[in-house]
Amino acid sequence: MFSHKGRTKFKARIVQHSGNKLETKSISTEQYAKDIVASLAQYPEAKIVKVSKKQKKKNPTAPFITSSLQIESSRQLGFATDRTMRIAQSLYEGVELNHESVGLITYMRTDSVQLSSLAIDEIREYIGANFDGRYLPSKPNQYTSKSKNAQEAHEGIRPTSILRTPESVKRYLNADQFKLYELIWRRTLASQFSPALLDTTAIDLALGEAVFRANGVTVNFDGFMKVYQEIIEDVINEDEEARLPELAEGEMVPVDNLDITAHQTEPKPRYTEASLVKTLEELGIGRPSTYASIIATLKKREYVVMDKKRFMPTDIGAVVSQFLTNHLTKYVDFQFTAKLEDTLDDIAIGKQNKLPVLQQFWNELDALVQEKQGASREELTSEKLDENCPTCGKPLLSKIGKYGRFIGCSGYPECKYMRKVDRDGKSEEITPPEEVPGRLCPKDEGKLLIRSGKFGKFISCANYPKCKHIENIDTPETENAVTCPECNKGKVIAKKGRFGIFYSCNNYPECKTIFKYEPVATHCPECNYALMMTHTTKTKGTQHICPKCKHTLKVE
Template sequence: ETQGLITYMRTDAVQMSPEGISACREAISSGFDPRYLPDKPRSYKTKAKNAQEAHEAIRPNDFGRKPKDISRFLDSDQAKLYTLVWNRAVASQMSNAEFERTSIEITAGRHGLRATGQVLVFDGFLTLYQESRDDDKNGDEEKRLPKVSIGEALDLQKLDCNQHFTEPPPRYTEASLIKRMEELGIGRPSTYTSTLTVLREREYVRLEKRRLIPEDKGRLVTAFLENYFDKYVEFDFTADLEEKLDKISNGDAQWKQVLREFWQDFIKTVDGISDLRVSEVLDTLNEAMADHVFPPREDGGDVRQCPSCEDGRLSLKVGRFGAFVGCSNYPECRYTRQLVTINGKDAEVIGNGERELGRDPETGNIVKQLTGRFGPYVQVDSAVEGEKPKRASLPKGIDPASVDLELALKLLSLPREIGLHPESGKPVTAAIGRYGPYVRHDRTYVNLKSWEDVFTTGLNHAVALIADKAKSRSAPTALKELGAHPEDGEPVRILDGRYGPYVKHLRTNASLPKGVEPESVTMEQAVELLAARAKKKPAAKRKKAPAKKTA
């Protein structure tokens, strides 16, 4: 039997219903020391604008169902989620935690020293739930101070000299960014998660030690918007638009008028930018991103000077796969380097990005690592003059600086033949393609989890993956043959589909009603279902004849 464990989860509300609060306080009273239950119930209010509060806060349906008692009925992720909901809900109605803060003033000759500490006296709600911290802090034990008396002489046991420099503000975490968006009135609780997801999926930022680090693609987009659409990326504009949308949803403003006002100014800006040449936009971005794209040289030379031809100027360029840095003397000088960083590190670039890795032990040809406009790759020189050298792109996630001769030769050896398929006798191969690593048999392709699997996957595992893929594509199982349709004589069958059994006749499929057993369906019933389904099909759209060209 399926049993719901929590209340409706698509809500931004932070206040539980009176019944929920009463049940929660009962759970605290029966499961914890009396000190953990405050004298009065706690109440909370949502600070975010336009929060979805049609339902109460997320809480367990029954506080008596403790996580430890029902975890055996749930999988790992479900158990963790229920534990989080139960702990947060109960902790929200517990007593405050109590800390003791102490400060000691120490006189050392003409110098004055101060030691401060904090000790947890009563854990309160912290016994169940603590918010994760963005940075690791020193624990209470490290902050605990010894007992001392006024006027007591202290002996010096150890002297540590540490120098501290002023540091820039730490980068946002997902939690601190959402908090900042709330303060600025940008977004809504229902959109925060999707906003952060888009930033990661489009590779505008990456997560590093829980911090959001901007990628070069994100910097480029930001620089473009700030220079050409500055009004539309200002905090006040976004917050004001959010407020107008709230008024529309509440019926206090007309959506057509709001759109009209926005569009009139926006289209003027777009038209103004459309008249600019690409070179003008790139010149603007060169200036805006100069410190990032053209870092200072060790010799103190011109950061825009081409290191290959020496008289060309480095500039942002736009290619099929995005932006890169190239020489202004193209095509005479073909120097290029990546704009995008990999794993937070810049790819090593020497001259045109070339780095010699060694020689192929079989042919003696030189193996190189290069960086082109489409990213880093390895190449082995051809023994035949004029023949195109063999190349292989580095898989995503590999630091170019870590590539050695052994890895380069592996990549250049692809595709790798794993063996012959036991049924067809055709080869099963593994390779890295445009969409990542895969195994192939005949016309069947199956993705692999990691590029390393391309070199380690055995024949048995590959055959199993291919079989699973083929099984997922197999035709639906026939449950019952009803015979020929009374009107056209075409076969009518009942098949087992992904969403349950259904009747099939030519191109018409009709699902069986719930509770109807496939074996009990007659031809008459099947014809009725098919006829009803055919009536629901939209009429085929007639293709318009191409307009005749006038002389």
């Protein structure tokens, strides 16, 4: 049931019907649910029959460390981790304020939540001067790091002066700098505020023969939430954090809608950048300074792609993961990484000598690498399926090729049966290339075949790779095309490539001349090159550009 009071909307779930208590799986069929909704549709209002409240205190969050800054920047601003660190670096290095370079934040690679006493005194003074006395606690809030490996050589991430409010420096910052500075400023200020006082509330609403329950919180005193609130991803029970309006027993509220929702067990959501950083921190993998580079490496090597801001593993990523898990098990174990971090900490404080540690690590790794040198590519990139080839009866294999995953026969090359596999895992049989009737390859008189490639269909010689003759499926108009100025044999025609339309000689591969823009049969007045390219922009209009000397000629 959906309802509201004033501008605050809330929802409630059914917990009782016709005197019977309803558990999670009590309504087992859709028809039963529809019958309940039909019986309650006649009631325009629900009555508040019970309000249960329990007060709890919500403490302010600690000042930012590197990981929490990356997490909150991703959640609240939508910034990637490397983008966050670049912006933070620029704020730390300094911004021109009134002809003077001023560092606006403290060092941004830290796992300490401590603030200096001078900073705390300034923050408390600012709160006392700008907010009601209730928002300033009687003594400063103190925080301790949750990480056992925390290296507290620096303060938490904070403004160098809380008196530099975001609005006062906004005109000196670009949009990204302002957003991140404001986030850091609000978090730092909130860390010295009083706790918020919340009532965890359960409200029972009677509607006909049914009782609905709404769970959530009402705010008695907003405390630190006046200036800062965290955003939580992938909340399992979002009703517990829902905001409820002030309601009293006996009060009537309108029924906006009665809705049926099927509750199904869902798999754990894929990582976002924020949740991955949080998990790395919890498992003790990496350091504040390495989280952004870890994520950047995953993307750069195409082990993952981002889909709706969540990491999706690629086929390459799956192969690498499988190889590491099967062959280098020790080195991808979470405990190994955490223990190695502890060992490095011991070396840093002088408890252990680095050379014996490095020697032992190298000897074990080198021996393992030598042992795995013989692992075949076939073993790594293919997986046997419980299915036989419909053509020859041999087992089928799931393989990874240049353009992704496909299913092929283990009898290749004698049997060329194949099926392509899309991102959803659905497969479709690859039909053999169609022969072009009445034509032979102009290079070696072999058969011409219509093939499907990365950019669509094309015609090529059946004797590939010995003969590399290819041509467009739709033969381009060459009668009015410009003659290639390099080979003086072919014509310059439009082609479709990875980055869009480009122009090249149709005498490829003998001639590999390429032009970025459409060529015109006009000699360059500067260097006398046989053609120029035509290009139109909003600012400069239509121009002829020489591909050799870059001389431009405005076209009226």
